[in-house]
Amino acid sequence: MLLPKRLICALAAMVFTAVAVLLPSPAAHADGRSPNSDGLMREEVSFRGGGGLTLHGTVLSPVTPQATGARPGIVLVGGSGPGPREEYRQEAESFALAGITTLVYDKRTVRYSTMDRDFGLLAEDALAGVRLLRGRGGVDPRHVGLWGFSEGGWVAPLAAARSSDVAFVITIGGPGYSPLRTQTWNLTNRLQRRGITGSYLHAVKGPAAQLIDSTAPFPEGDYDPLPVWKRLHRTPVLALWGDHDTQVPPLESARIIERALADAGNGHVVIRFLGEAAHNGHRTSDGFDRIGGPLYQGKRLGALAPGYMDTMTSWVHAVASGHPPPSSTAPAPAQAAASTPTSGTxxxxxxxxxxxxxxxxxxxxxxxxxxxxxxxxxxxxxxxxxxxxxxxxxxxxxxxxxxxxxxxxxxxxxxxxxxxxxxxxxxxxxxxxxxxxxxxxxxxxxxxxxxxxxxxxxxxxxxxxxxxxxxxxxxxxxxxxxxxxxxxxxxxx
Structure with a gap:
């Protein structure tokens, strides 16, 4: 005898409910972490940064447990601007998939603007992230480092110089000059791309920059990264630049940072240049466009350049294994134009x-x-x-x-x-x-x-x-x- 249709539906619902209760849920982790189909575990975290400000971020780690020992960790320090963590999702996921527990966080919006900027405060935010990872289970507290992009290339070394908790430093597009000189070079490149030539370029990179430097309207405009780099005596450093970087002078910056770390006696400094890469290490044809990758606020972020993540992740694992690579410098690509000193008069x-x-x-x-x-x-x-x-x-x-x-x-x-x-x-x-x-x-x-x-x-x-x-x-x-x-x-x- 056939059962009524409603009774069949009711029995099916009871069976599915029982199965759901008896079988373990993939999201049922005691610490609230949730695995994803890409093989990564993501946990939303909050922590106290510089000045007691609450910052929000995501910790990413592989679902597969570590075979032996604990994983190294890395904190991503973004570039200038509001810097939501979504901008660095590709890097964060790649680090985590390579077996490196990664913290990516939203940049502070309090006490951070064009007219209010403090690299020391940003460094305290980064160190707070390092402390968070060092205190997590499954993370080796001896091997938690910093990754700094662009402005983060000023902040990450400063944080490392302030604390021995930072085990290593990676920079991508790290500037060797002050923010004002770097921005002047960046603006000159962008103005030339717009077809501007002649005396206006002269005014921007010469008299106007000198006037700004002498009146100091922008905070941290004269920040000198050289003394900070010279304080990193033993911290392994991997410094990367895209061969099409139009925002930071790559050749000059590499020489400055290499010389400063050599003077400090640091024997574990690796300097590399990425092919087909823009300032952020993503694919480009000329340094200004971005090829592939996800969209963020209507703009394409660009796919990760060939070899970019492999270079970083293999280096981190070498450091974590107790064998940081010795100092080496790859041949630098030609730089379109030299930067101009901006000392005020x-x-x-x-x-x-x-x-x-x-x-x-x-x-x-x-x-x-x-x-x-x-x-x-x-x-x-x-x-x-x-x-x-x-x-x-x-x-x-x-x-x-x-x-x-x-x-x-x-x-x-x-x-x-x-x-x-x-x-x-x-x-x-x-x-x-x-x-x-x-x-x-x-x-x-x-x-x-x-x-x-x-x-x-x-x-x-x-x-x-x-x-x-x-x-x-x-x-x-x-x-x-x-x-x-x-x-x-x-x-x-």
């Missing part, structure tokens, strides 16, 4: 300040004349000449200053649109500078003519053409503007 900030004050003195003196009720000038066209000279000088100096400096905060996109190899704003600054020079010549002739007339006819109308002090100030300022504009670049091709 006193005249880099004093000259524009004097120019702005000098040109502003004329409208200020005019306002004071009206307030005090002094007589009106008798030659209106002459007054208009000096007024135009002061006004154009003030605008020309301001535009010339802002146009190259803004790219340091807003990026190379702020230099668009581009006309004749120059940003439109820079062309405006150049036209204004030429106008200032022309008006300076006219004003000089007018001033000499007025002085002669007044000397030859002392009994003429005693009403002033305009304040002698104001005219003299504007004239001197306009004359000084010429060498400054030549140095800054607005009077250069």
């Amino acid at each position: 006193w005249y880099a900030w004093l000259a524009p300040v004097l120019l702005l004050l000098g040109f502003a003195s004329y409208p200020v003196s005019g306002a004071l004349r009206r307030i005090t009720g002094r007589p009106r000038p008798r030659t209106r066209w002459c007054v208009a000449l000096w007024r135009w000279l002061a006004g154009l000088g003030l605008v020309a100096t301001t535009v010339a200053l802002l146009c190259p400096i803004v790219v340091f905060t807003a990026g190379d996109g702020a230099a668009t649109p581009v006309v004749a190899g120059r940003p439109v704003g820079w062309l405006v600054a150049q036209v204004l500078s030429i106008a200032v020079v022309a008006l300076t010549g006219v004003a000089a002739v007018t001033a000499v003519t007025a002085w002669r007339r007044r000397f030859e006819h002392p009994s003429a109308d005693a009403r002033p053409v305009q304040s002698t002090a104001a005219r003299a100030t504007v004239m001197v300022t306009a004359v000084l503007f010429v060498p400054w504009a030549l140095w800054w670049g607005t009077l250069r091709p």
Whole structure:
């Protein structure tokens, strides 16, 4: 006799429920970890970073237990920007699949911005991650190290220099220079890719960078990584750069770091360059694009470059086995252009300040004349000449200053649109500078003519053409503007 359809369904549901209860669940780990179909165990963790800030991350490890002993561990320290852990998922999974327990965490957003940055605080975050891994079961506390990308190439060595808990350091795209010099080189490459040439590039990598360095508006802009590298006497180091790195000068950085560690007596420094790799070690054709890989916020991250992960994981296992590879340096690829020193000078900030004050003195003196009720000038066209000279000088100096400096905060996109190899704003600054020079010549002739007339006819109308002090100030300022504009670049091709 056939059972009713509802009774059959009820019996089937009871059977499935019993099986689910009796069989072990793949997610039923006492510590809350959950395995995935890719063979990795992932655990969401929270820990206290620098200043007591709570950071959130993921610990990844293989599902297959270690055959003998405990696994090495590695903490991933991201590059500049907000740095969510998703950006480094490919690296984290590759390390874990190679048998290295990996912590990847979201970068702090508190006390981290363009105008508020502290590498020491970021190093404390990284060390907190190291302590977390060292305290986990199945992780060898003697072999937990740091991986630092880009900005992390400043942070990871600093953390290692502060604590003997860091067993090794890996960097990818690690800078050998200060953030300001490195960013200047990066911006120059990006501006050239946009078709910008000539005096604007000169202004960005020369006078503008020197002005920023002398006024120090950006935190950590002058950070020098060299003393930190020299403190890593015994810590094994693997330093990698993509052969198409356009954000950090790879050849120069490699030489600086190699020399610093050699001076420190470190005999376990391996320096390598990755083929077909961009700044982040991912595949590229020119250093600017990314080939393959997942999408992140609408942008392609790029697939891992050939040999990138194998180089790192085999090196970590060699270190963990007690046999860190001896120092060696691979031949470096050609670097497109050398970086430019960005040391600030006193005249880099004093000259524009004097120019702005000098040109502003004329409208200020005019306002004071009206307030005090002094007589009106008798030659209106002459007054208009000096007024135009002061006004154009003030605008020309301001535009010339802002146009190259803004790219340091807003990026190379702020230099668009581009006309004749120059940003439109820079062309405006150049036209204004030429106008200032022309008006300076006219004003000089007018001033000499007025002085002669007044000397030859002392009994003429005693009403002033305009304040002698104001005219003299504007004239001197306009004359000084010429060498400054030549140095800054607005009077250069």
